Amino acid sequence: MATRTAKGAETRLRIIRAAADLFHKQGVAATSPDQVIAASGTGKSQFYHYFGSKEGLVHEVLQTWLEAVRGGTYPADPAIESWRDLEQWFRAHAKWQKRFQMTRGCPLGTIGNGLTADDELVRQDLTLIFEVMRNKLAAFFIREKAAGRLAAAASEQALADFCLATVEGAMLMGRIGRSSALVDSTIDEALAHLRSYVPSP
Amino acid sequence: MATRTAKGAETRLRIIRAAADLFHKQGVAATSPDQVIAASGTGKSQFYHYFGSKEGLVHEVLQTWLEAVRGGTYPADPAIESWRDLEQWFRAHAKWQKRFQMTRGCPLGTIGNGLTADDELVRQDLTLIFEVMRNKLAAFFIREKAAGRLAAAASEQALADFCLATVEGAMLMGRIGRSSALVDSTIDEALAHLRSYVPSP
Numbered sequence: 001m002a003t004r005t006a007k008g009a010e011t012r013l014r015i016i017r018a019a020a021d022l023f024h025k026q027g028v029a030a031t032s033p034d035q036v037i038a039a040s041g042t043g044k045s046q047f048y049h050y051f052g053s054k055e056g057l058v059h060e061v062l063q064t065w066l067e068a069v070r071g072g073t074y075p076a077d078p079a080i081e082s083w084r085d086l087e088q089w090f091r092a093h094a095k096w097q098k099r100f101q102m103t104r105g106c107p108l109g110t111i112g113n114g115l116t117a118d119d120e121l122v123r124q125d126l127t128l129i130f131e132v133m134r135n136k137l138a139a140f141f142i143r144e145k146a147a148g149r150l151a152a153a154a155s156e157q158a159l160a161d162f163c164l165a166t167v168e169g170a171m172l173m174g175r176i177g178r179s180s181a182l183v184d185s186t187i188d189e190a191l192a193h194l195r196s197y198v199p200s201p
Numbered sequence: 202m203a204t205r206t207a208k209g210a211e212t213r214l215r216i217i218r219a220a221a222d223l224f225h226k227q228g229v230a231a232t233s234p235d236q237v238i239a240a241s242g243t244g245k246s247q248f249y250h251y252f253g254s255k256e257g258l259v260h261e262v263l264q265t266w267l268e269a270v271r272g273g274t275y276p277a278d279p280a281i282e283s284w285r286d287l288e289q290w291f292r293a294h295a296k297w298q299k300r301f302q303m304t305r306g307c308p309l310g311t312i313g314n315g316l317t318a319d320d321e322l323v324r325q326d327l328t329l330i331f332e333v334m335r336n337k338l339a340a341f342f343i344r345e346k347a348a349g350r351l352a353a354a355a356s357e358q359a360l361a362d363f364c365l366a367t368v369e370g371a372m373l374m375g376r377i378g379r380s381s382a383l384v385d386s387t388i389d390e391a392l393a394h395l396r397s398y399v400p401s402p
Contacts, residue, residue: 026317029230103318112377113314116227117304126377161374161383162390166363169370173362176313176327182362189363193394 012050015040020061024107027114028058028122055121058111062125065108069132076167078133080140083195086163089137090187093167098180105175109168134160144198154197166190213251215241221262225308228315229259229323256322259312263326266309270333277368279334281341284396287364290338291388294368299381306376310369335361345399355398367391 018040022031033054037047051057068074076092079085097104104110112126134157141156150156166186174183219241223232234255238248252258269275277293280286298305305311313327335358342357351357367387375384 027228027230027315029228029315030317105314109373110314113306113311113373114228114230115376116231123377123379127379130374130377155386158386158390162367162387165370165374165383165387166367167370168373169366169368172310172313172369172373173331173366175316176324176331178324178328182366185356185359186363186366189359189394190367193390193397196394196397 008050011042011046015042015047015050015057016061016064019057020064020107023058023061023111024104027110028054029114033057055119058119058122059125062108062111062122062129066125066129066132069129069136078136080137083198086137086140086194087191090163090167090191093171094174094180094183094187097171097174097183102174102178102180105171106168109171113172130164133164137163149198151197151199159194159197163190163194209251212243212247216243216248216251216258217262217265220258221265221308224259224262224312225305228311229255230315234258256320259320259323260326263309263312263323263330267326267330267333270330270337279337281338284399287338287341287395288392291364291368291392294372295375295381295384295388298372298375298384303375303379303381306372307369310372314373331365335365338364350399352398352400360395360398364391364395 015036019031019036022035022039031054033044033047036057037044047057051060065074069078072079075096076089078089080089093106108126108129111122115123115126137160138156141150141154141159144150145152145154145156167190170183170186170190173186174180216237220232220237223236223240232255234245234248237258238245248258252261266275270279273280276297277290279290281290294307309327309330312323316324316327338361339357342351342355342360345351346353346355346357368391371384371387371391374387375381
């Protein structure tokens with residue numbers, strides 16, 4: 001029984017991983033259950049047993065991303081302790097994209113841009129993931145401001161939103177233009193802006 | 202014969218408009234030729250006569266957006282003469298999104314985020330559209346720099362890319378979070394950064 005459960009958990013995870021990869025590559029709408037089943041080397045009955053539907057699967061993929069963001073295993077960990085960490089967080093997105101020869105954008109942004117009015121559960125999943133990211137980023141700006149190392153006029157939440165939006169936009173434009181230089185230069189400008197809030201000594 | 206041609210052109214345009222709206226609303230992958238035919242009130246034979254396939258239709262929709270960007274009829278015209286125009290260009294995106302109750306992103310970004318490795322023609326169409334936008338935006342920064350009103354260290358192309366990436370990212374995040382405040386605050390930060398290149402008098 002224990003073996004069976006462990007095996008089941010492994011099958012479930014294999015399907016989630018294959019789906020996450022396909023969604024990242026081609027979006028949710030272009031991905032069929034059959035493609036996920038083939039890519040994961042599992043069966044139709046297993047797919048429907050664990051996820052019920054494609055919508056159920058998208059939800060579970062996003063729950064897995066949420067766990068990764070919360071647990072610090074997301075490829076671009078938004079737990080920031082220093083300006084160096086913040087720069088690394090930005091650059092991690094660019095590196096991630098280069099690993100796919102600039103053919104993919106952000107896995108979360110790709111799902112977000114394919115949302116329709118019917119995908120309210122998926123939209124809420126994404127909203128929650130970005131909320132967790134935003135709070136982690138904002139915590140850095142809050143600490144810096146409390147220590148007098150960030151201009152009092154800066155809005156910590158707005159800066160966190162700015163980080164997320166520029167990263168998402170840079171990855172999208174980088175993917176369309178297949179250009180990592182474009183991503184790098186947008187990150188440079190974003191960092192210059194954020195650093196402008198550091199008071200001169 | 203003239204009537205027939207004019208009628209044909211009108212049918213073709215009706216299909217393009219209905220498709221552009223559906224692609225904006227739900228992306229390309231989720232849109233079937235049948236949906237476009239129903240939404241445009243045309244017929245299957247007309248659809249295939251004018252466009253051959255869905256891929257052909259996506260290409261024609263993007264050609265229409267390209268014409269709009271070139272001709273100055275795009276809803277956010279990137280022909281910028283002043284800082285006020287630049288702010289209006291940014292805000293026009295936010296307004297456009299509000300008209301759809303934040304349920305849609307940028308029509309071009311939405312198509313871009315749904316790209317797969319097979320969509321090389323569509324990717325090139327988008328790259329060309331963004332190239333035209335980038336050059337129009339960069340022309341403003343080039344003129345400002347030539348007139349000594351922009352820091353010599355500023356890269357006009359990088360600033361133009363930064364404008365496009367922040368707008369795309371802001372619209373994507375605004376759509377996911379159904380929040381226009383988020384879009385506005387990201388635009389505020391982006392404008393503050395761009396204005397930091399204006400030398401103090």
